[in-house]
Amino acid sequence: MNDVWFYLWIFVFAPLIISVIAFLAVLIRSPFKFPYRKITFDVSGAKKPKIEDYIDRMLIDNGMNEIDSSMLNMLDWKKESVEKVKKSAYKKRRREQFEMSLDWDHAFVFIFTRNRTRYKQVNYVKYPYTVVEEIGEFSCSYEYLKDRFDQLEEIDFEAVLSEYHSKKQRSLMTKELREQIAFRDNFTCQICGKYMPDGVGLHIDHIIPVSKGGKSVPSNLRVLCSKCNGRKSDH
Numbered sequence: 001m002n003d004v005w006f007y008l009w010i011f012v013f014a015p016l017i018i019s020v021i022a023f024l025a026v027l028i029r030s031p032f033k034f035p036y037r038k039i040t041f042d043v044s045g046a047k048k049p050k051i052e053d054y055i056d057r058m059l060i061d062n063g064m065n066e067i068d069s070s071m072l073n074m075l076d077w078k079k080e081s082v083e084k085v086k087k088s089a090y091k092k093r094r095r096e097q098f099e100m101s102l103d104w105d106h107a108f109v110f111i112f113t114r115n116r117t118r119y120k121q122v123n124y125v126k127y128p129y130t131v132v133e134e135i136g137e138f139s140c141s142y143e144y145l146k147d148r149f150d151q152l153e154e155i156d157f158e159a160v161l162s163e164y165h166s167k168k169q170r171s172l173m174t175k176e177l178r179e180q181i182a183f184r185d186n187f188t189c190q191i192c193g194k195y196m197p198d199g200v201g202l203h204i205d206h207i208i209p210v211s212k213g214g215k216s217v218p219s220n221l222r223v224l225c226s227k228c229n230g231r232k233s234d235h
């Protein structure tokens with residue numbers, strides 16, 4: 001009699017219990033993993049990196065192509081997942097799991113990294129090596145990025161939005177921007193045509209003055225000579 005129970009346990013009950021556990025495990029675990037798009041920005045050297053500025057610069061340099069194609073991949077994933085739910089034997093549970101995995105508001109994840117130099121000591125000699133440190137993260141929806149892109153397009157991609165809307169337009173007149181305008185206008189006064197190759201008397205003028213809402217962007221800047229610049233201020 002004892003032998004019969006022994007064999008029943010080994011060949012019937014135990015396998016049955018294991019199968020039930022395995023079945024429940026499959027059922028409990030979600031097969032849906034939201035395909036987040038991760039983008040890394042190396043902010044080494046930046047003092048107070050602003051994530052929005054990095055995103056704007058990415059959109060200015062690369063446009064929406066990469067973002068759009070990532071979004072299409074996510075929509076493909078959604079379509080495939082809906083099919084998976086339809087074909088599943090546990091539709092109700094799978095549908096719940098699918099809906100719980102959706103995270104469109106955080107679909108795009110931006111990660112800030114910084115290179116840090118570390119040292120290891122071998123036989124009294126210090127060897128430097130670089131580690132990449134994650135220092136921050138920001139996530140947003142496709143709509144957020146598209147909205148920023150549209151705003152940038154409206155201002156002809158001339159500046160990142162925080163600078164464009166900054167109240168301190170004068171402080172945005174960097175040496176680099178001045179040089180850029182001087183070269184663009186070939187060191188020539190845009191009113192009288194005076195050529196100032198040595199830069200003496202060369203002014204960078206805001207066409208619409210900052211006091212009237214003019215921006216420090218190339219389209220609102222030009223080269224003037226002292227005379228023309230003086231006349232302009234006389235108005």
Ligand SMILES: [Zn+2]
Pocket residue numbers: 189190191192193194224225226227228229
């Ligand atoms: Zn002039």
